[in-house]
Amino acid sequence: MTKQVGTGTITRMKPTSRWPRYFRRVLFAAICLALLLVLTREWPDRTATDYQYSTIIHNRRFDFVGWELTALASKALYGLAPPHTSLSPEDQKQITLHFMDQLHLVRSLEDQIATTYADPAVSNPRIAVGGLQFQMKRARKELARVQPLAEGILEEQIASVLAHEGITTAGRIFPPVSLHFTPLPTMLVVSPRDRIEAIHFFALEPGLGTMDRVAIEEAIDQELDVSSLVTDIGGLALYPAMMPESNSLPWVASTGAHEWTHHYLTLRPLGILYDSDAQLRTMNETVANIVGKEIADQVIQRYYPELVPQPLSTDASDSEPDPNEFDFRAEMRITRLQVDGLLALGQIEEAEAYMEARRRIFWDNGYHHLRKLNQAYFAFHGAYADKPGEAGADPVGPAVVELRARSATLREFLQTITPFTSFGELEAMLED
Numbered sequence: 001m002t003k004q005v006g007t008g009t010i011t012r013m014k015p016t017s018r019w020p021r022y023f024r025r026v027l028f029a030a031i032c033l034a035l036l037l038v039l040t041r042e043w044p045d046r047t048a049t050d051y052q053y054s055t056i057i058h059n060r061r062f063d064f065v066g067w068e069l070t071a072l073a074s075k076a077l078y079g080l081a082p083p084h085t086s087l088s089p090e091d092q093k094q095i096t097l098h099f100m101d102q103l104h105l106v107r108s109l110e111d112q113i114a115t116t117y118a119d120p121a122v123s124n125p126r127i128a129v130g131g132l133q134f135q136m137k138r139a140r141k142e143l144a145r146v147q148p149l150a151e152g153i154l155e156e157q158i159a160s161v162l163a164h165e166g167i168t169t170a171g172r173i174f175p176p177v178s179l180h181f182t183p184l185p186t187m188l189v190v191s192p193r194d195r196i197e198a199i200h201f202f203a204l205e206p207g208l209g210t211m212d213r214v215a216i217e218e219a220i221d222q223e224l225d226v227s228s229l230v231t232d233i234g235g236l237a238l239y240p241a242m243m244p245e246s247n248s249l250p251w252v253a254s255t256g257a258h259e260w261t262h263h264y265l266t267l268r269p270l271g272i273l274y275d276s277d278a279q280l281r282t283m284n285e286t287v288a289n290i291v292g293k294e295i296a297d298q299v300i301q302r303y304y305p306e307l308v309p310q311p312l313s314t315d316a317s318d319s320e321p322d323p324n325e326f327d328f329r330a331e332m333r334i335t336r337l338q339v340d341g342l343l344a345l346g347q348i349e350e351a352e353a354y355m356e357a358r359r360r361i362f363w364d365n366g367y368h369h370l371r372k373l374n375q376a377y378f379a380f381h382g383a384y385a386d387k388p389g390e391a392g393a394d395p396v397g398p399a400v401v402e403l404r405a406r407s408a409t410l411r412e413f414l415q416t417i418t419p420f421t422s423f424g425e426l427e428a429m430l431e432d
Contacts, residue, residue: 053190053202056219060212062185062203064238071180071240074148084152092153093303096249099150102143103181104247109136151179151240158256161298166411167264175263178240179256183207184233185242188216191227191379193348196340197278198379204230210371217372227352227375237262249307253299258292268418279423282383282396287417289386290404326365329389331358336378336392343375351375399426406430 054061084092113132117125155177162173183206190200204216213230220228234255236242241259246252265271265284274284300307335358342351352374359373381390385397400417403426407413420426 049200052224053188053200053220056216056223057188057202057204060204060208060216062205064203067182067242068238071182071238075178075180075240078148078152082152084149084156089303095146096150096153097304099143099146100247100249100252102139102146103245105139106136106143106245107247109139147181151181151243154253154256155179157299157303158253158260158295161295161302162257162260164298165295165409167414175239175260175267177256177260179243179259180240181243181245184236184244186213186230187233187380188220189229189231189376189380190220190224191375193225193227193352193375194346195343196336196375196378196382198281198376198383199226203236213371229372229374229376229380231377231380235259237266239263249304250296250300254292254296256292257295257299258288261288261291264414265418269421270418273421278379278383279396280421282385282391282394283400283417283420283423283426285383286385286397286400287414289384290400291410291414293386294410328362328367329387331362332389333392335373336382336390339375339378340392395427396423399423399430402430 084095087095109132113129113136116122116129116132119125122128159173159177162168162177168174185203185206186208188200188202188204189198190202191197192199208216208230216230217228220226234244235258237259241256241263243252243255243259246255262271262284265274265287270280270287271284273280275281335355339351339355342348342354355373359370362370362373378390378392382392382394385391385394386401387397391397403417404410404413407416416429417426
């Protein structure tokens with residue numbers, strides 16, 4: 001049925017199968033877990049190269065099996081009788097917003113505790129943070145109480161928009177949308193020094209400190225003569241999808257739809273061949289970014305219209321870009337193009353010196369999160385190529401964006417691109 005709310009229409013999805021929802025989720029999750037054991041690149045193999053990395057990483061690897069079993073058990077128990085389905089749309093909305101508020105409180109308390117420990121004027125930080133730790137414990141307890149409800153509500157909202165777009169399989173949303181908020185693993189990305197290409201990924205434990213990250217990177221770079229980066233990630237397409245503990249609802253909706261897109265692609269040629277080469281990886285990530293953004297925009301417009309950004313002023317003086325404003329994406333694209341040129345000439349040391357000089361420029365312009373700018377950084381971030389930036393002149397991202405522009409609907413876009421097994425097929429189709 002539908003219900004008119006403000007300027008949008010909310011569609012409340014009825015079950016599309018006689019199977020209980022929790023049974024379908026557990027069945028699909030079991031299949032995905034089996035596939036993960038066989039296919040996922042983060043799972044340890046026994047090659048000599050893996051052994052070399054393992055001796056450096058030690059026991060820092062993320063426990064996928066333990067996380068998956070815990071998450072599946074949580075989802076299965078909630079699916080037996082999901083209480084959010086009996087709530088009104090307004091009550092569901094308020095629960096989700098309350099969950100976001102609690103996440104904001106937790107992140108704020110974490111920042112305060114970290115700042116207190118770093119403050120040289122605090123002689124005994126353990127005592128100083130006592131009250132904050134108590135607040136944190138209480139906030140975490142409330143977060144745990146509300147989290148299953150918020151997850152179920154967001155899953156249903158994303159699924160409703162997907163159904164509205166016609167992105168179904170035999171009339172169903174498959175795989176079912178399944179999300180789980182959790183501390184995310186950090187990711188070790190490795191690239192050769194003489195080119196930009198992600199050749200290894202290793203998922204490490206969540207919350208690695210800066211000193212630990214630097215120690216791992218330095219050991220790997222020196223012993224294996226590669227370029228490495230230990231970086232945070234925005235989500236991971238296990239099943240249920242690993243979601244960041246972010247209090248930005250638009251970002252959360254986008255990440256949820258992005259990771260669901262990976263689940264969807266995994267059952268089709270484009271996703272199956274994710275790891276075949278860098279171009280296919282970029283195609284996958286760019287498709288997921290496009291779908292994630294479009295679905296999230298609709299989720300916010302339908303269910304949380306007060307969060308829709310206000311249109312920019314039409315005043316001519318406001319519409320013209322400030323020539324003195326630092327453009328992160330444009331500057332990053334310039335950097336990538338120059339690095340590619342230097343590496344193509346075999347000038348590795350010059351390229352690395354240039355990246356460090358450019359990183360300092362980014363730092364001076366307020367981008368203090370950019371701890372390291374190297375080949376591994378571009379290999380990781382360059383795959384998300386729906387907008388100019390780290391991908392440089394790589395034609396893959398723009399080609400995927402062009403295909404979306406030519407497609408009348410998001411469903412048509414996905415139907416067209418998912419059978420592709422190479423970038424060449426996409427290029428040939430665009431040339432016709």
